[in-house]
Amino acid sequence: MKKSQTCKHCGEYFTPNRRGVQKYCSNSCRSLAWRKAKTKPKENTLAGVVGKEPEKEQAEIPSNPKDKISFAGIANATIGSGIASIVDTLLTPEENKPATKKDIQALQASLIKRYLPIRNLAPNAKGQNAYYDFEVKVVVYR
């Protein structure tokens, strides 16, 4: 009578053909166990590869360290500021944009006009509207 053994993969009892050599009940358990055993170190290997990548870069840099670093820095700064200004343009409403030459010209034109209507002041008792007089720098009703 052959002595039974437990499969190292599924834990089932089985009768080995050659005692001491066979660790699994079947070929499928043997291959599954082998794959499982291979999967674990593979994860470690993958992590190892990821961990090793910066090392590889660092190893390449000393051949020409300053050029690479400064070029990367300039490229990043250029791309960064370019994107920043584009984003700024997209997100800033027209009226909140910094004064352009055109805006300043418009403001100068209104200054020449002397009286700037003040919208948040109600007309006075005479029905005159409030204006800011640029010349004497006071609110006037006209």
Ligand SMILES: [Zn+2]
């Ligand atoms: Zn098995």
